[in-house]
Amino acid sequence: MTPTPTPTPTRRLTAVAALVLAGSLLAACGDDDEVAAVSGEAAPVTEAANTTDTTQAEEPAGELEVADAWARTSPAVATAGAAYLDITNGTEADDVLLSASVDAAVAARVELHETTAVEDDGDAGMGEGMGGEEGEGTTDTSMAGAPMMQMQPVEDIPVPAGETVSLEPGGLHIMMLDLVEPLEVGTTIELTLTFEQAGDVVVTAEVRDMAP
Amino acid sequence: MVPPRARRGAPVAIFLLFVAGFVTACGSGGTGEPASLAATTTLAGVVRAPLLEVADVSLPEAASGTPMAMRADDGELLVVYFGYTSCPDVCPMTMSDLRVAIEDLPDGLAEKVTVAMATVDPERDQPETLAGYLGHFFDRTAALRTEDPAELATAARAFGVQYEVEDHEPGDATYDVGHSAITYVIDDTGTVRVEWPFGFESEHMTTDLTTLLTRPEIR
Numbered sequence: 565m566t567p568t569p570t571p572t573p574t575r576r577l578t579a580v581a582a583l584v585l586a587g588s589l590l591a592a593c594g595d596d597d598e599v600a601a602v603s604g605e606a607a608p609v610t611e612a613a614n615t616t617d618t619t620q621a622e623e624p625a626g627e628l629e630v631a632d633a634w635a636r637t638s639p640a641v642a643t644a645g646a647a648y649l650d651i652t653n654g655t656e657a658d659d660v661l662l663s664a665s666v667d668a669a670v671a672a673r674v675e676l677h678e679t680t681a682v683e684d685d686g687d688a689g690m691g692e693g694m695g696g697e698e699g700e701g702t703t704d705t706s707m708a709g710a711p712m713m714q715m716q717p718v719e720d721i722p723v724p725a726g727e728t729v730s731l732e733p734g735g736l737h738i739m740m741l742d743l744v745e746p747l748e749v750g751t752t753i754e755l756t757l758t759f760e761q762a763g764d765v766v767v768t769a770e771v772r773d774m775a776p
Numbered sequence: 777m778v779p780p781r782a783r784r785g786a787p788v789a790i791f792l793l794f795v796a797g798f799v800t801a802c803g804s805g806g807t808g809e810p811a812s813l814a815a816t817t818t819l820a821g822v823v824r825a826p827l828l829e830v831a832d833v834s835l836p837e838a839a840s841g842t843p844m845a846m847r848a849d850d851g852e853l854l855v856v857y858f859g860y861t862s863c864p865d866v867c868p869m870t871m872s873d874l875r876v877a878i879e880d881l882p883d884g885l886a887e888k889v890t891v892a893m894a895t896v897d898p899e900r901d902q903p904e905t906l907a908g909y910l911g912h913f914f915d916r917t918a919a920l921r922t923e924d925p926a927e928l929a930t931a932a933r934a935f936g937v938q939y940e941v942e943d944h945e946p947g948d949a950t951y952d953v954g955h956s957a958i959t960y961v962i963d964d965t966g967t968v969r970v971e972w973p974f975g976f977e978s979e980h981m982t983t984d985l986t987t988l989l990t991r992p993e994i995r
Contacts, residue, residue, distance in 0.1 A: 610977075634867055643949060644864040679865050679975070682954060689810035709938040713866045713974060714954035733869035734975055741950060774872035 627654045627763040633755060633769035634776055635740070636733075637747040640747070645671070645747050646768050647738040647755055651721075652728040656773040661729075663766040664738045670753050672742035681711040713715045714770050715739075733775060738744070747771045818987060818994055820980035821961070822971035830920075831966020833934040835894050836919035838903035844892070847966035852888040852920075853988055854962040858937045858955055860897035861909040866957045866974060874959065875913045877981035885989050892918035894931065896939035896955050935960060935968070961988065 581757045629652045637645035653659050713734065721736055723729045731737050738755065747753065749771050757765045770776075780930060830846040837844050848854035855874065859867040878886050891914045895901035898921050901909075908918035922928050937956045944951035958975035961984065970984050987994060 596833055605867055636864070636867055638861055639909060640865055646864045679908060702918060706984070710936050710956035712938045712954040713957040714940070715865060721779045732868055739864065773798070773868070774876070 567756075597694060616636060626656075627656060628659055628758060628759060628765065630765050630767045633767045634770060634772045635747055635753055635755075635769040636774075637743065639773070643741070643743055644773070645743055646677075647740065647753075648729055648731045648732070648733065648756075648775070649769065650730045650737075651723050651757075653723040653725055654738040655761070656725050657761055658725050659723045659762055660758055661723060662760055663720075663758045665754055666740055666757045669744055671740035671744060673740070674755075675717045675739045676721055676736070676740065677715050677739040678736050679715045680711055682714045683696070683711050720760075750771050780987050781866075784909035792940065792958070818991075819970045819984050821972045821976060821984050823970055824968065828968040829966055830962060830968055831932050832935055833966075835920040835931050837928070838895075838906050844918055844920060845966065846962055848890065848962055848963050848964045851989075851992075852890065852964060853969075853985060855889060855891045856894065856935075856960045857958075858893070858894045858896050858932055858935070858939065859957065860895050860953050860955065861901050861905055862949075863953065863955075866955075870957060870974065871913045873976070873978040874981060877978040877985065878897060878914065880982045881989075885986060887916070888989055889918040889985060890918055892920055893896060894920040894928070895935075896928065896932070897941060897953050898923050898928070900949060900986075901942075909935060947965070961985070963988065963992070 570643050592606050607712060631650045631652065633649035634646065635645055635647040647664075651661065664676060666674055694722075694735065718736070721729060723733075729736070752768050753771065755769050758765065833842040834840065834845045835846075844858060846854065857867075857870065857874075859870070862865070874891065878889055878891075881889070886951075891910060893906065895906050899919060903919060904920060905915070906919040906921055908962070910919055911953070922931075935956065939953065939955040941953050942951040944962055959972040959976070960968050961970045963969050969988055972981060972984070
């Protein structure tokens with residue numbers, strides 16, 4: 565934030581990179597031809613900017629960033645907790661979140677999960693005890709069952725170049741299983757995210773009882 | 777906002793604002809169906825046609841085992857959700873949104889809303905667990921639990937709720953449970969007046985609860 569009358573070469577390159585970024589963002593809203601034209605011209609400049617710009621922490625271009633990390637546990641049975649965050653891949657290469665981990669003092673296992681709405685396939689019926697006293701034949705078929713929210717592990721989470729992937733309630737999330745202690749609202753936990761390209765990224769997640 | 781002399785007209789004005797808000801909110805969301813429902817019913821959530829009657833449905837209150845009918849006390853609302861307390865992702869989101877919705881109600885209305893959760897996982901959700909869970913979020917609660925699978929299935933079916941407990945070994949407490957994450961708002965006649973799908977915003981819950989509590993004649 566120090567005012568500098570004459571921009572240093574690095575700063576100038578940063579400005580160029582920012583303009584290039586702005587240009588490609590604007591072009592993204594236009595048609596395909598414009599996008600191709602802009603990225604074609606911009607490529608060498610961006611490359612130059614990146615090579616001299618690695619010390620600029622506030623410059624998002626060319627990095628993979630994780631932001632807005634928070635975690636929550638169920639208030640009653642705190643055996644499992646979920647963590648949420650946004651991953652922005654500012655690089656030009658696709659990346660993949662391979663795994664996540666926490667200190668063994670927090671949880672024994674961490675998995676990548678996704679909650680999806682499963683439509684009624686007409687097979688499962690409503691409720692587990694379907695075959696019970698009333699028998700399946702009495703099911704009111706005029707009323708479709710509401711979709712089930714079903715959580716399952718996912719192998720990995722792709723983060724394509726230039727895109728932001730949000731892990732949020734009811735969708736993709738990081739599941740901490742076999743919590744050693746309940747997560748206390750107001751505390752923080754450290755999550756280590758392992759990416760195929762970016763390697764390990766450590767983020768601090770705030771424990772909250774509702775989304776920020 | 778409203779000048780004192782216009783007090784008589786205020787409810788109508790507020791009502792119109794609600795309608796406008798709902799149409800705008802749903803219109804931009806891209807899901808056409810709820811928008812048209814909202815426009816005709818003044819409620820933001822989903823209103824079934826015909827309305828679902830659940831007065832004859834009951835589930836045991838967890839601690840006492842006393843059957844509780846799916847009907848609110850006179851002039852009040854009963855909010856019913858089928859879920860489970862080990863649920864780390866979906867249920868806490870709905871519960872915390874619902875808590876905010878109730879906290880944001882105009883003065884005197886929060887005392888007229890009871891939140892009931894029927895557990896679809898009675899194996900892990902012991903009565904005290906379920907009651908503690910609800911008590912974390914709400915002042916007025918009903919913990920509903922049965923160990924009879926047929927009784928639970930009958931009640932769930934009446935709402936159209938589906939659930940599925942993952943097969944597991946006895947003693948394994950890490951199994952997953954899938955369930956319909958719909959929130960049902962029931963009046964004092966046992967009629968489900970509105971349903972909120974998963975992810976429904978708390979401010980819209982607040983307006984729906986306010987509308988139903990202050991304008992019960994709306995059908």
